[in-house]
Amino acid sequence: MLILGIETAVEHVGVALGDHRGTLATATVNSDRRHAESLAPMIEFVCAHAGMTLRQLDAVAVDVGPGLFTGLRVGIAAAQSLAWALDIPVVPMCSLDVLAQQAARTEDDVVAAALDARRGEMYWAVYKPGDGRMMRLTEPVVTPPDDCAIHLAERDQYVTCVGSGFVRHHDSFEALTRTTMRADQATWPSIDDLLVLAGQQAAREEWVEAHMLEPLYLRVPDAEINWATREGR
Amino acid sequence: MIDARTTHVEQTEELAAALAALVRPRDIIVLSGEMGAGKTAFVRGFATGMGVSSDETVSSPTFTLVHTYDTGKLVIHHADLYRLGRLSDVEDLGLRELADLGDVVVIEWGNVAEEVLGDHLVVSLEVDDDEEDTRHVVVSVVGHTWDSRWEQLKRALAKWGN
Numbered sequence: 148m149l150i151l152g153i154e155t156a157v158e159h160v161g162v163a164l165g166d167h168r169g170t171l172a173t174a175t176v177n178s179d180r181r182h183a184e185s186l187a188p189m190i191e192f193v194c195a196h197a198g199m200t201l202r203q204l205d206a207v208a209v210d211v212g213p214g215l216f217t218g219l220r221v222g223i224a225a226a227q228s229l230a231w232a233l234d235i236p237v238v239p240m241c242s243l244d245v246l247a248q249q250a251a252r253t254e255d256d257v258v259a260a261a262l263d264a265r266r267g268e269m270y271w272a273v274y275k276p277g278d279g280r281m282m283r284l285t286e287p288v289v290t291p292p293d294d295c296a297i298h299l300a301e302r303d304q305y306v307t308c309v310g311s312g313f314v315r316h317h318d319s320f321e322a323l324t325r326t327t328m329r330a331d332q333a334t335w336p337s338i339d340d341l342l343v344l345a346g347q348q349a350a351r352e353e354w355v356e357a358h359m360l361e362p363l364y365l366r367v368p369d370a371e372i373n374w375a376t377r378e379g380r
Numbered sequence: 381m382i383d384a385r386t387t388h389v390e391q392t393e394e395l396a397a398a399l400a401a402l403v404r405p406r407d408i409i410v411l412s413g414e415m416g417a418g419k420t421a422f423v424r425g426f427a428t429g430m431g432v433s434s435d436e437t438v439s440s441p442t443f444t445l446v447h448t449y450d451t452g453k454l455v456i457h458h459a460d461l462y463r464l465g466r467l468s469d470v471e472d473l474g475l476r477e478l479a480d481l482g483d484v485v486v487i488e489w490g491n492v493a494e495e496v497l498g499d500h501l502v503v504s505l506e507v508d509d510d511e512e513d514t515r516h517v518v519v520s521v522v523g524h525t526w527d528s529r530w531e532q533l534k535r536a537l538a539k540w541g542n
């Protein structure tokens with residue numbers, strides 16, 4: 148099964164093409180918010196160098212967040228367009244699952260994955276390794292780092308922490324004695340890990356039709372705008 | 381709160397340009413006021429004041445939701461929430477993130493979604509009851525990002541003082 152992976156949830160853009168043999172081609176650009184300009188040429192690049200055409204794709208996998216709004220919508224729109232045009236499913240990937248995946252090969256301990264969410268907050272979730280993949284112990288949330296620190300302290304387990312959230316807010320976690328910061332690990336979700344996870348999810352048919360794809364923003368308050376308070380409308 | 385008064389639309393544009401001179405990257409400016417109060421005229425003057433080329437047409441993004449202008453030094457996003465129904469639609473535009481990342485964001489009808497916009501400046505434009513070309517312009521602030529600029533802003537807008 149040939150899968151195209153798209154990663155635009157953070158400052159860089161990643162694209163990879165792979166099948167049962169593993170990764171065939173991959174490209175990463177530190178885009179400085181040029182997600183829209185970078186993405187299409189990168190997709191062309193990986194297809195050309197893997198000797199594949201888009202028509203051969205069986206699925207598109209895309210990071211749906213949580214992460215940068217400005218990046219997510221570029222990746223999600225591209226994945227939806229490709230999936231719709233090629234009549235193939237989309238595999239929605241969670242940025243924190245991908246971030247945690249890097250620890251699946253090396254860790255026995257519980258793993259916390261966090262991305263910086265700006266405004267003094269972070270996106271985070273907690274995982275335990277098993278079966279070569281990371282199983283979620285908590286669902287992704289956006290909170291101040293102190294809330295995560297309290298949660299980890301209360302778990303009272305050895306926890307390995309990965310991701311830009313812990314790098315940015317390391318002060319909040321210094322008092323925790325059973326927590327290890329893995330600054331040597333990748334701080335962003337990697338496109339290679341995304342493709343590996345996408346292969347596993349696709350094998351379980353954890354995919355959706357293009358129009359069903361939803362971003363995972365976490366911050367969205369779903370209230371109606373009170374236009375009644377406006378005069379003149 | 382700063383109270384000002386303009387007697388024709390060109391003055392509203394001049395006032396906006398004077399305000400623009402004090403704007404910094406990451407600022408969010410919310411415009412309130414009914415249809416025809418001069419919100420888009422304000423943005424036109426504001427864009428000129430920020431250095432947007434006069435070749436660029438500043439029009440209301442009522443249907444396109446966001447227009448983006450690049451001055452070469454700074455990127456300005458001009459949004460209009462009038463056609464949006466839910467706060468999640470506002471969040472979908474990612475306006476606060478654009479400001480977080482260093483751009484300037486001006487939002488017509490932004491006052492209906494204040495709770496999701498964080499710190500910002502509010503410019504409210506109101507048509508005078510008797511003089512149809514006269515506008516009462518009230519500038520207020522949410523948060524502390526304007527604390528150090530407030531006195532300067534007062535002086536900059538003094539010539540239109542009530």
